[in-house]
Amino acid sequence: MITAGVDIGSITAKAAVLKEGEVLAVSVGFTGYNAAQAGMKVLAEALAEAGVAMEGVDAVAATGYGRRSLPVAGTIVTEITCHAAGVHLLHPRIRTLVDIGGQDSKAILMGDDGKVKNFVMNDKCAAGTGRFLEVMARALEVDLDSFGELSQRAERAARISNLCTVFAESEVISLIAAGEERENIIAGIHEAIGSRVFAMINRLGYKEPIMMTGGVAKNKGVVAALERQLGCPIEISPYAQCMGAIGAAVVAREK
Amino acid sequence: MNARTDEKERKKIKAVKKMKEIMTFYYIDAKTASETGKKVAWITSGGPVEPLIAMDVIPVYPENHGAMIGAAKMGVELCEKAEAMGYSGDLCSYARSDIACATVNGGPIGGLPRPDMLVCCNNICGTVLKWYEIQARYFNCPLFILDTPFCHTSFSAEAKRYVRRQIDEYITFLEDVCKKPFDRDRMAEVGRLSIEGQRLWQAVLDTTINRPAPMTAFDAFFHLALIVTLRGTQQAVDYYRLLLDEMNERVREGVGAVDEEKYRLLWDNLPIWYRTKWLSDKFAAHGACLVADTYTSAWCSSLKYMNEDDFLESMAEGYTRIYLNIGVDEMARTVIAMIDKYGADGLVMHSNRSCKPYSLGQYDIRSIVERERGVPTLIIEADMCDERNFAEAQIEGRIDAFMEMMAAKGSA
Numbered sequence: 001m002i003t004a005g006v007d008i009g010s011i012t013a014k015a016a017v018l019k020e021g022e023v024l025a026v027s028v029g030f031t032g033y034n035a036a037q038a039g040m041k042v043l044a045e046a047l048a049e050a051g052v053a054m055e056g057v058d059a060v061a062a063t064g065y066g067r068r069s070l071p072v073a074g075t076i077v078t079e080i081t082c083h084a085a086g087v088h089l090l091h092p093r094i095r096t097l098v099d100i101g102g103q104d105s106k107a108i109l110m111g112d113d114g115k116v117k118n119f120v121m122n123d124k125c126a127a128g129t130g131r132f133l134e135v136m137a138r139a140l141e142v143d144l145d146s147f148g149e150l151s152q153r154a155e156r157a158a159r160i161s162n163l164c165t166v167f168a169e170s171e172v173i174s175l176i177a178a179g180e181e182r183e184n185i186i187a188g189i190h191e192a193i194g195s196r197v198f199a200m201i202n203r204l205g206y207k208e209p210i211m212m213t214g215g216v217a218k219n220k221g222v223v224a225a226l227e228r229q230l231g232c233p234i235e236i237s238p239y240a241q242c243m244g245a246i247g248a249a250v251v252a253r254e255k
Numbered sequence: 256m257n258a259r260t261d262e263k264e265r266k267k268i269k270a271v272k273k274m275k276e277i278m279t280f281y282y283i284d285a286k287t288a289s290e291t292g293k294k295v296a297w298i299t300s301g302g303p304v305e306p307l308i309a310m311d312v313i314p315v316y317p318e319n320h321g322a323m324i325g326a327a328k329m330g331v332e333l334c335e336k337a338e339a340m341g342y343s344g345d346l347c348s349y350a351r352s353d354i355a356c357a358t359v360n361g362g363p364i365g366g367l368p369r370p371d372m373l374v375c376c377n378n379i380c381g382t383v384l385k386w387y388e389i390q391a392r393y394f395n396c397p398l399f400i401l402d403t404p405f406c407h408t409s410f411s412a413e414a415k416r417y418v419r420r421q422i423d424e425y426i427t428f429l430e431d432v433c434k435k436p437f438d439r440d441r442m443a444e445v446g447r448l449s450i451e452g453q454r455l456w457q458a459v460l461d462t463t464i465n466r467p468a469p470m471t472a473f474d475a476f477f478h479l480a481l482i483v484t485l486r487g488t489q490q491a492v493d494y495y496r497l498l499l500d501e502m503n504e505r506v507r508e509g510v511g512a513v514d515e516e517k518y519r520l521l522w523d524n525l526p527i528w529y530r531t532k533w534l535s536d537k538f539a540a541h542g543a544c545l546v547a548d549t550y551t552s553a554w555c556s557s558l559k560y561m562n563e564d565d566f567l568e569s570m571a572e573g574y575t576r577i578y579l580n581i582g583v584d585e586m587a588r589t590v591i592a593m594i595d596k597y598g599a600d601g602l603v604m605h606s607n608r609s610c611k612p613y614s615l616g617q618y619d620i621r622s623i624v625e626r627e628r629g630v631p632t633l634i635i636e637a638d639m640c641d642e643r644n645f646a647e648a649q650i651e652g653r654i655d656a657f658m659e660m661m662a663a664k665g666s667a
């Protein structure tokens with residue numbers, strides 16, 4: 001059985017094609033202003049890479065903020081269920097999944113059957129999301145992609161006590177003015193985001209092993225800060241960005 | 256008529272019409288009070304209204320008015336006006352709406368009638384103190400404050416004496432403003448009607464113990480208006496008797512408020528007035544019925560402290576020990592008792608940007624409930640009146656994810 005999953009997020013759209021539980025192909029593109037078009041485009045790309053024709057697909061499921069817009073979706077399901085389903089397929093040992101995206105972050109607790117047992121979300125506040133890092137990168141005039149690397153060269157993490165993005169930004173600016181090393185400030189920013197996410201995970205009551213997905217998972221500094229808070233290692237999936245789409249393809253098969 | 260519209264007709268609560276009528280007359284009465292020589296008092300939603308009724312004063316509730324403003328989707332406009340006047344956007348949206356509305360006579364009914372006095376009880380929050388002081392200055396009218404100490408863990412004898420004494424002061428205040436003596440016999444009668452009304456309201460809410468539930472919390476949000484505004488009158492008693500009969504009939508006939516009720520949920524905090532229909536449809540589409548809520552039940556939760564043969568005496572305790580004036584542990588116990596009573600499978604908490612006393616402690620209550628009953632919680636971050644705090648896509652995502660989780664649990 002061949003199934004496809006499409007995850008239309010606020011910034012990027014992702015598609016995955018699965019055959020009997022094996023990932024044949026994934027594809028990523030920007031969502032832009034037309035969610036349906038973006039979803040269809042990544043789906044076509046993934047199908048082409050997998051060498052499968054649209055007619056050969058048995059079922060399609062859509063997820064993400066634009067989940068209701070995909071015309072070919074037979075099943076519509078939220079990212080929470082999809083992320084859990086994707087992780088359960090590829091990394092069945094994982095019990096807690098932390099997803100930090102550009103706009104929101106969420107933590108999902110999974111049962112032994114891979115089903116969602118509980119979840120928490122932060123979608124109201126920029127602190128604890130990729131957006132927080134973006135604002136800080138701008139204040140520091142540093143390319144966001146080099147954040148992880150730079151923070152590893154820090155002697156110590158500067159103290160950033162404010163968790164609010166707006167206040168933290170002015171704190172960062174005063175640190176710059178006071179002559180604090182850029183590396184130390186970045187490390188401090190990672191600590192701040194780490195403790196914010198840690199508080200969220202704690203509210204959930206997490207269980208090991210823990211996996212992190214989402215764009216921010218690529219930042220080694222944030223991962224390390226969160227690991228220190230948790231006191232245990234965090235696993236990163238090579239499919240971090242496409243977990244929602246892969247999970248959607250899994251759900252499509254179940255329905 | 257096809258079967259679908261037939262079913263829709265069957266689900267409509269007939270008493271709604273009567274209720275709208277009563278509320279219309281009530282507001283006409285209040286708005287023409289200056290012509291009929293009656294006095295008007297503005298009072299907080301948790302305030303002691305019975306002595307006002309006994310004195311023939313028409314009580315008017317800025318919070319009920321706030322709910323109407325919210326439901327009419329006029330909250331944002333008024334809140335923005337208040338912000339332009341200098342009030343903080345963090346202030347409760349009822350307070351912002353009311354303060355702004357008073358200056359322009361806006362909102363769905365062209366503003367509230369001018370008050371002859373204000374009665375403020377801080378058993379619901381501290382916001383009302385400053386809010387009522389502002390209005391007392393604006394309207395240049397007398398203000399009575401009933402100060403009810405917060406019951407962290409218990410209600411002490413000192414607290415009881417303290418509140419009881421203020422009730423005497425309240426009566427003196429009313430005699431001064433109304434320029435007539437307080438009629439104790441009439442008060443006893445009003446007290447009895449108040450308790451009877453509360454009992455009936457509780458009975459209405461308890462009809463949802465049945466499966467399927469004949470009504471939802473969204474219906475309760477609507478039918479609540481009388482127990483708030485006309486508590487202590489025969490009219491409220493008659494109305495709730497009518498509503499109770501209708502609900503009992505639905506139970507007998509097996510009419511459920513939600514098609515194929517699969518999940519029973521408990522709502523916490525104020526309604527999101529401008530989105531009740533959207534939310535109600537959203538949950539119903541998942542086969543979820545909000546069978547009860549901590550909000551509408553607050554207007555009968557003090558019954559256990561009330562004595563109908565001595566209303567004035569027991570009122571001090573009844574008005575102090577309400578849901579918003581107790582510690583988190585007792586709140587959690589109340590929630591758990593409701594989960595048991597109504598057989599709820601999940602808890603939906605509205606984390607309300609406006610109402611701090613209601614929203615603070617929700618995360619603790621959530622974990623206590625999860626620990627004690629294994630019941631999952633959905634948190635919706637919004638505001639009861641200020642639509643700017645409502646993010647549809649996010650909220651929809653959370654609700655859908657929560658219902659998917661409930662479905663997966665059910666199938667596991």
Ligand code: SF4
Nearest residue numbers: 347379380382610611
């Ligand atoms: S803060 Fe809460 S209790 Fe106080 S007036 Fe506003 S909504 Fe009512």
